[in-house]
Amino acid sequence: MTILVTGAAGFIGAHVCKALLARGARVVGVDNLNDYYDPQLKRRRLARLTEHDGFTFCQCDIAEQETFSSDVLGNPEEITEILHLAAQAGVRYSMEDPFAFVKANILGHVTLLEFARRLPKLRHFVYASSSSVYGRNEAMPFRESDRVDHPGSFYAATKRAGELASDCYQYLYGIPQTGLRFFTVYGPWGRPDMAYFKFAEAIMRGESLTLYDGSALARDFTYIDDVVEAVLAVLDAPPDGCAARLLNVGNSRPTAVRTMVGLLEDALGRKTNIQVMDRPAADVESTWASIDKIRDIVGWEPKTDLADGIRRFATWFVEYRETARHG
Numbered sequence: 001m002t003i004l005v006t007g008a009a010g011f012i013g014a015h016v017c018k019a020l021l022a023r024g025a026r027v028v029g030v031d032n033l034n035d036y037y038d039p040q041l042k043r044r045r046l047a048r049l050t051e052h053d054g055f056t057f058c059q060c061d062i063a064e065q066e067t068f069s070s071d072v073l074g075n076p077e078e079i080t081e082i083l084h085l086a087a088q089a090g091v092r093y094s095m096e097d098p099f100a101f102v103k104a105n106i107l108g109h110v111t112l113l114e115f116a117r118r119l120p121k122l123r124h125f126v127y128a129s130s131s132s133v134y135g136r137n138e139a140m141p142f143r144e145s146d147r148v149d150h151p152g153s154f155y156a157a158t159k160r161a162g163e164l165a166s167d168c169y170q171y172l173y174g175i176p177q178t179g180l181r182f183f184t185v186y187g188p189w190g191r192p193d194m195a196y197f198k199f200a201e202a203i204m205r206g207e208s209l210t211l212y213d214g215s216a217l218a219r220d221f222t223y224i225d226d227v228v229e230a231v232l233a234v235l236d237a238p239p240d241g242c243a244a245r246l247l248n249v250g251n252s253r254p255t256a257v258r259t260m261v262g263l264l265e266d267a268l269g270r271k272t273n274i275q276v277m278d279r280p281a282a283d284v285e286s287t288w289a290s291i292d293k294i295r296d297i298v299g300w301e302p303k304t305d306l307a308d309g310i311r312r313f314a315t316w317f318v319e320y321r322e323t324a325r326h327g
């Protein structure tokens with residue numbers, strides 16, 4: 001069993017690769033190591049993977065067709081699963097550079113689907129979508145059957161485009177697929193562009209931090225280990241027939257961002273000043289996953305309490321910051 005993982009040096013990708021390698025899989029990782037955030041962090045995540053014999057890595061771009069030639073990725077006949085996590089993320093950044101999102105999230109997704117069509121032994125193509133596709137929905141919690149016609153950001157529009165492309169390829173070519181709509185994933189080795197990471201940095205530096213909408217803003221914060229369990233369970237359970245499958249992966253316990261900041265302050269042992277600003281149009285007020293569907297299909301439930309997860313993140317963060325400062 002060889003699994004092709006795109007975005008292998010990313011936050012979720014590196015954690016999932018580690019778990020796959022621990023259970024004896026062969027993993028071919030792909031990532032372009034772009035500099036949207038600190039490439040050094042991506043290299044450090046990768047270093048934890050390259051120590052395994054079962055891991056091979058290719059620094060290349062999923063939007064380039066040459067990436068998927070056999071001399072780059074090895075024998076395509078051996079690939080049984082694709083886990084497609086590479087993407088240009090960042091809700092607000094998608095207003096600054098929409099073309100980067102078209103390239104990675106639409107062209108990259110379709111290039112990979114075209115590759116998947118040529119794989120004789122492919123059992124399952126699992127790809128990352130996002131809670132952001134629910135956009136301006138007001139009904140809570142978000143269910144997979146909800147209409148998703150109004151993305152609130154260009155990032156969300158490109159993730160929805162990926163879902164539609166996958167749906168079409170499943171119907172036309174019978175590629176068994178599952179799209180996972182992740183809800184605000186956090187934890188050790190996380191992303192420096194995400195709010196919880198920026199808040200931790202501001203708290204450590206003694207700087208004040210900016211909260212949008214004061215106490216109204218809420219997110220369904222989902223701990224990375226729970227996400228890894230969900231991904232592995234889904235990977236092992238391809239859908240029957242050719243119905244497109246989309247599953248929420250969230251904690252299903254929305255929490256005010258202000259509360260999360262308080263947990264970070266407790267875990268880091270420092271207090272901070274908070275400035276309140278109006279929420280940018282692209283940021284939705286709250287997210288909340290219904291997880292009935294994934295629970296029914298693979299029996300997955302999140303296990304990590306937010307206070308515990310934030311403590312584990314904070315412990316890693318303090319240590320990582322020290323190592324990064326000393327090279």
Ligand code: NAD
Nearest residue numbers: 007010011012031032034061062086087128130182184185
């Ligand atoms: P990440 O940015 O840490 O990982 C994505 C990786 O993809 C990066 O290492 C990047 O270098 C790589 N990449 C980007 N464009 C590429 C390209 N054209 N070719 C090859 N590699 C490329 O993000 P993450 O948090 O690990 O997210 C993984 C997936 O989950 C993404 O698809 C993201 O949209 C989705 N997602 C994440 C969250 C979250 O809270 N982390 C929430 C919803 C959805």
